[in-house]
Structure formats: structure tokens, C-alpha cells
Amino acid sequence: MTTDTTVAPAEAGTTHEGLAAWVAEVAAMTTPDRIHWVTGSDEEWKELTDKLVEAGTFTRLDEAKKPNSFYAASSPQDVARVEDRTFICSREEKDSGPTNNWMDPEKMKDLMRGLYAGCMKGRTMYVIPFVMGHLEAEKPMFGVEITDSEYVVVSMRVMARTGRKVLDRIEELGDAANYVPALHSLGAPLGDGEQDVAWPCNEEKYIVQFPEERTIWSYGSGYGGNALLGKKCYSLRIASVMARDEGWLAEHMLILKLISPEQQVYYVAAAFPSACGKTNLAMLEPTIPGWKVETLGDDIAWMRFGKDGRLYAVNPEFGFFGVAPGTNEHTNPNAMKTINKGNSVFTNVALTDDGDVWWEGLENPPAHATSWKGEDWTPDSEELSSHPNSRYCTPIEQCDILAEEYADPAGVPISAILFGGRRKTTVPLVTESRDWTHGTFMGATLSSETTAAATGQVGVVRRDPMAMLPFIGYNAGDYFQHWINIGKDADATKLPRIFYVNWFRRDDEGDFLWPGFGENSRVLKWVIERLEGKAAAVETPIGHVPTPESLDIEGLDMTPEQVQAALKVDPEEWKAEIPQIEEWFAKFGDQLPTQLQIELDTLKSRLGL
Numbered sequence: 001m002t003t004d005t006t007v008a009p010a011e012a013g014t015t016h017e018g019l020a021a022w023v024a025e026v027a028a029m030t031t032p033d034r035i036h037w038v039t040g041s042d043e044e045w046k047e048l049t050d051k052l053v054e055a056g057t058f059t060r061l062d063e064a065k066k067p068n069s070f071y072a073a074s075s076p077q078d079v080a081r082v083e084d085r086t087f088i089c090s091r092e093e094k095d096s097g098p099t100n101n102w103m104d105p106e107k108m109k110d111l112m113r114g115l116y117a118g119c120m121k122g123r124t125m126y127v128i129p130f131v132m133g134h135l136e137a138e139k140p141m142f143g144v145e146i147t148d149s150e151y152v153v154v155s156m157r158v159m160a161r162t163g164r165k166v167l168d169r170i171e172e173l174g175d176a177a178n179y180v181p182a183l184h185s186l187g188a189p190l191g192d193g194e195q196d197v198a199w200p201c202n203e204e205k206y207i208v209q210f211p212e213e214r215t216i217w218s219y220g221s222g223y224g225g226n227a228l229l230g231k232k233c234y235s236l237r238i239a240s241v242m243a244r245d246e247g248w249l250a251e252h253m254l255i256l257k258l259i260s261p262e263q264q265v266y267y268v269a270a271a272f273p274s275a276c277g278k279t280n281l282a283m284l285e286p287t288i289p290g291w292k293v294e295t296l297g298d299d300i301a302w303m304r305f306g307k308d309g310r311l312y313a314v315n316p317e318f319g320f321f322g323v324a325p326g327t328n329e330h331t332n333p334n335a336m337k338t339i340n341k342g343n344s345v346f347t348n349v350a351l352t353d354d355g356d357v358w359w360e361g362l363e364n365p366p367a368h369a370t371s372w373k374g375e376d377w378t379p380d381s382e383e384l385s386s387h388p389n390s391r392y393c394t395p396i397e398q399c400d401i402l403a404e405e406y407a408d409p410a411g412v413p414i415s416a417i418l419f420g421g422r423r424k425t426t427v428p429l430v431t432e433s434r435d436w437t438h439g440t441f442m443g444a445t446l447s448s449e450t451t452a453a454a455t456g457q458v459g460v461v462r463r464d465p466m467a468m469l470p471f472i473g474y475n476a477g478d479y480f481q482h483w484i485n486i487g488k489d490a491d492a493t494k495l496p497r498i499f500y501v502n503w504f505r506r507d508d509e510g511d512f513l514w515p516g517f518g519e520n521s522r523v524l525k526w527v528i529e530r531l532e533g534k535a536a537a538v539e540t541p542i543g544h545v546p547t548p549e550s551l552d553i554e555g556l557d558m559t560p561e562q563v564q565a566a567l568k569v570d571p572e573e574w575k576a577e578i579p580q581i582e583e584w585f586a587k588f589g590d591q592l593p594t595q596l597q598i599e600l601d602t603l604k605s606r607l608g609l
């Protein structure tokens with residue numbers, strides 16, 4: 001093994017003994033040709049992106065259209081999170097719970113050491129010091145990702161604060177610097193003189209969290225949440241365990257700032273499952289006059305109680321890893337402006353002949369493009385140009401409507417939490433919970449159709465509690481109890497109020513009943529007016545829904561009947577929902593908090609069951 005000569009002349013190693021020892025141990029196991037400590041400098045970005053272009057992984061986009069930006073196409077077997085290959089390896093199986101895959105941690109490590117042995121041969125091992133959240137936070141949430149993928153290094157630089165400055169701080173703090181060691185390998189060693197492929201990966205994949213040790217081992221995938229380990233693996237699965245132990249919440253939520261025509265400021269967090277509208281709501285352009293939205297985050301919120309007893313949210317990320325299809329100047333003009341500034345990576349979209357990117361739903365389809373599969377594509381093609389889970393990866397600070405509070409390590413006080421999912425039927429446009437425990441019940445029974453963000457069937461309704469089903473790092477029953485406890489210990493008047501929304505209800509023809517996107521500002525307005533005690537509501541068995549007059553529909557292209565249909569609570573549909581909720585709760589046995597059982601019984605009796 002030699003020190004790096006082909007990539008940037010980085011600092012050799014670290015003065016942090018624990019970190020140095022871990023890196024040496026991993027290098028001895030994985031036998032890379034080189035080790036490179038990631039600095040995060042512009043020169044390093046240039047060298048790595050040049051190397052990716054040379055390897056055929058990246059295609060540089062036209063400088064005038066998308067400056068300093070790149071196109072990549074993954075292997076068709078590596079396109080999304082792999083939930084069936086994701087494990088929570090707690091010491092005891094019961095701590096992983098009924099919703100996670102589990103294996104004994106020592107057994108898993110033995111198995112994975114076998115896979116990791118020699119797995120970086122012919123490659124460079126990169127050491128990425130990173131911090132989720134602010135480096136200036138009271139307790140910075142450090143991580144160090146080891147990876148053999150240049151694509152991962154480049155993407156991590158967009159998605160998290162990485163590099164030399166972070167390592168400096170870890171070294172200053174010494175033993176007091178708690179960092180999450182996160183090991184990633186593509187599982188694609190190169191034989192002597194073997195030619196690399198554009199997207200190396202391995203058919204066998206493991207995405208493993210060890211919650212007690214607070215470590216992550218990932219193998220075989222180079223894509224998204226499987227490989228950018230600061231994101232779902234750390235900021236949700238590991239952080240949710242930290243949050244349970246320390247009395248806070250790590251959630252799959254966007255954070256937005258809403259400014260009313262009276263210049264009142266409110267902060268709202270919203271949890272929707274993957275590919276169910278968080279990024280779009282986070283960057284909303286309101287269609288109603290006088291209201292303004294600014295963005296704080298589009299995927300993850302860490303929420304802690306402030307000294308004033310309110311719940312404050314921070315976005316630990318530094319970029320957007322957004323779903324490309326459906327994004328356009330109408331649905332999400334702010335995302336379009338952000339990516340058009342450049343410095344972005346586009347994966348599994350289509351490449352146009354003039355060096356730009358295109359995807360389904362974007363304006364002006366090109367007469368010809370190269371599909372994500374590398375095939376010729378025209379508007380007449382039967383196949384999609386882009387994978388449904390194709391993504392743009394772009395710096396958050398390029399977003400014109402980024403709220404200034406993004407820079408504040410203390411975060412923003414949340415006034416309302418929205419839960420939501422994709423349901424064709426049953427679930428109305430918006431429902432307000434009666435109180436925190438009822439809101440927790442709404443979250444715990446959240447249901448949604450599966451999407452392409454994870455491998456497996458698409459469009460199947462499943463329970464996705466708090467939109468966290470694939471991300472709870474411990475027993476989901478204990479997680480529900482943690483939510484209940486948060487409410488029990490807090491001043492109820494200071495807690496966020498909880499709402500349940502559904503943008504995806506359909507009419508008899510199968511069309512969306514609600515136009516969504518910018519029009520969702522009407523629902524936000526109702527939410528705020530409920531907080532202010534101004535908006536009326538009807539009490540129904542499932543909670544409070546808007547009266548026809550209380551929802552602002554001025555200028556909305558919908559008939560009053562259509563609005564009614566979107567808001568409708570049909571007791572028969574809800575009666576049919578009960579056995580599914582009962583089946584879901586039965587999974588938890590004794591671990592189900594009594595309060596949630598009481599909420600279910602209350603719902604049943606309100607429905608006359």
C-alpha cells in the first residue's frame with residue numbers, strides 16, 4: 001500500500017488516535033491501493049470529478065446550461081434503497097422490533113468481514129470527515145465515512161459539511177469528539193490490470209446499523225441512502241436511537257417557514273414517506289396572495305426542546321437529494337432555479353444531445369436523448385427516459401428561498417407537524433388531531449402507497465409510521481412510546497399541533513382530486529388559522545376537518561363538489577380501515593403503548609363499532 005499520489009495531495013492521516021486506528025484497521029481488512037483523506041477543497045472536487053469523467057461514471061454537462069454539473073447512470077440493479085437488505089443489528093432481537101430486519105451483531109460482523117476482506121483492492125479508500133448539522137453546534141454530530149467510491153465522496157460533499165475543517169475540530173476535541181464510524185464499500189475489487197466499469201457495485205448488498213455501538217457498515221450499493229451514510233443511516237437510523245436515549249426526535253421531515261400576509265412567522269415540519277412530496281412542499285410557491293414560504297430542509301429534521309419549552313428543529317443536511325421526475329417550472333420552480341445554478345449531480349435521468357438533462361414531467365422534451373439505461377430515447381419511446389427514483393443532488397445554499405435561520409444551530413420553533421401519505425381513497429385533504437396523543441396515533445397509523453424510492457413493489461398500501469418505517473433504528477413500539485413520552489413531559493400549549501394531510505386522493509376516473517403543489521398553500525393557511533383560532537372545523541370521528549367555508553378556495557380551479565370530495569370523511573371507508581390498523585398494531589404485542597390502543601378504541605366507538 002502506498003500513500004496517495006494520483007489524487008489531491010491531501011494531509012496524511014490524523015492526529016486523532018482512535019480515528020487513525022480505525023482507518024488502519026479498515027485498510028488492513030479491505031486492502032485498498034491508496035488512502036486519501038478528504039479535504040473538501042475545490043481542487044479536490046475538480047480532481048475527483050475529472051477522475052469520474054475519465055472512468056465513464058460522470059458525463060460533464062454543458063457549462064452554459066448546468067455549470068460544474070455531472071450526469072451519471074447507475075447499474076440497473078442499483079437504483080434505490082434496499083429495505084430487504086437493511087438491518088438493525090441490536091444485541092437483542094427485541095430491540096430491533098417487528099418492523100426491521102435483524103441479525104446477531106457478531107454474526108453479521110463475521111459475515112461482513114468476509115465480504116470486506118480485500119474488497120477495496122485496486123481502488124482508493126477515501127476517509128470523509130463530516131458533520132451532520134452545524135460544526136458550531138453545542139454537541140457537533142460528527143461522522144467519518146470510509147468509502148471506495150469517488151461518486152460517494154463527491155455526493156457527500158454536496159449533502160453534508162465535510163472535509164478538513166471538520167477533521168480539525170475532531171482532532172481539537174480528541175476523545176471528547178463523538179463520531180459515528182461509517183464504513184462503505186462498493187464490493188467491487190479490481191484484479192491486476194482489470195478494467196473498471198462505469199458503475200461498480202455488488203449484487204449482494206447489506207446496509208447495516210449497529211445501534212448500541214452507533215456504527216454503520218454498508219456493502220454492495222453505490223446509490224443514495226444506501227451509500228451516502230450521513231443521510232438515512234446516520235441522521236435517521238442511528239440518530240433516532242440517540243434521540244430516544246436523550247429525549248429528542250430524529251424524523252423524516254421537511255422544515256419550512258411560512259410568513260402570513262400579516263407578517264406572522266410560523267415554522268412547520270412535515271413527514272411524508274419517500275417520494276410523497278416533502279421536497280415539493282418545502283420549496284412551495286404559494287398560490288394565495290400575501291403568503292410566503294421559505295425553506296429550511298426537505299428530508300430530515302432533528303427536534304429538541306429549547307429552554308422555552310418549545311420544540312426546535314434543525315436540518316442536519318447540506319444539500320437536496322431530490323426526486324427528479326415530476327420536477328418542473330410549475331411544480332417546483334425553486335428546485336429548478338437551485339439546480340440550474342450548477343454544482344450538481346444528476347443520476348439516472350436522461351442525457352440530452354446538447355449536454356443537458358431531462359426527465360419525465362420536465363418541460364420541452366428533447367427530440368432525442370440517451371435514457372438512463374444508455375439507450376436511444378425519443379418522445380415516442382415506450383420506455384421511460386429516466387428511472388422513477390432518479391435524483392438531483394444539489395447544494396442547499398443555492399436555493400433562493402433558503403431561510404436565514406438555516407444558519408442557526410439552535411434551529412426554529414415548530415408550530416405544526418403534518419403527517420401525510422399517498423392514499424387514493426379514505427384519507428381527507430387535511431385533518432387536525434385533537435391533541436398530541438391523538439396526533440401520535442395518526443402518525444403511528446400513517447399509511448401510504450409504496451414508491452420507487454425503495455426497491456420492491458410500487459403502489460401497495462402499507463403502514464409507514466411517521467414516514468419512518470424504513471428508518472426507525474429500534475423497536476417501533478418503543479418509538480411510539482417515545483413520541484407519547486415527548487408529549488407527556490411537555491407543556492401541551494407549547495407543543496406543535498399535529499395534522500394529517502393527503503394530496504393524493506383520486507376521483508372515480510382515477511384523477512387526483514386536489515391539484516397539489518403550490519395549491520397546498522391553501523391547506524397551510526388553514527393550519528395556521530387553526531393555530532390562531534381563526535378557522536372553523538367540523539368534528540368527525542377521525543378529527544377536525546375544514547368546513548367548506550374555512551378552506552380558502554378563491555381562484556382555485558375546482559368545483560365545490562370536488563372540494564367536498566377531497567375533504568370528505570366517509571365512515572364506511574374508515575370502518576374498512578379498522579381491521580388494517582388492528583392488524584398493524586397486533587404486530588407490536590405488549591410493546592404497543594396503551595394510549596395508542598385507547599386511541600384505536602376511541603376511533604372505533606366514534607365510528608359506532
Ligand code: GTP
Nearest residue numbers: 274275276277278279280323325326453503516517
Ligand atoms: P424523498 O426524497 O424520497 O424523501 O421524497 P419527497 O417526500 O421529498 O418527495 P418529492 O417532493 O420529491 O415528491 C415525489 C413525487 O411526488 C414527485 O414526482 C412530485 O412531483 C410528486 N408530488 C409532490 N407533491 C405533490 C402534490 O402535491 N401533488 C401531486 N399530485 N404530486 C406531488
Ligand code: SPV
Nearest residue numbers: 081224225231232274453
Ligand atoms: C428517501 O428514500 O426517503 C430519500 C432518498 O430521501 S435516499 O437518500 O436514497 O434515502
Ligand code: MN
Nearest residue numbers: 252274275299
Ligand atoms: Mn427521504
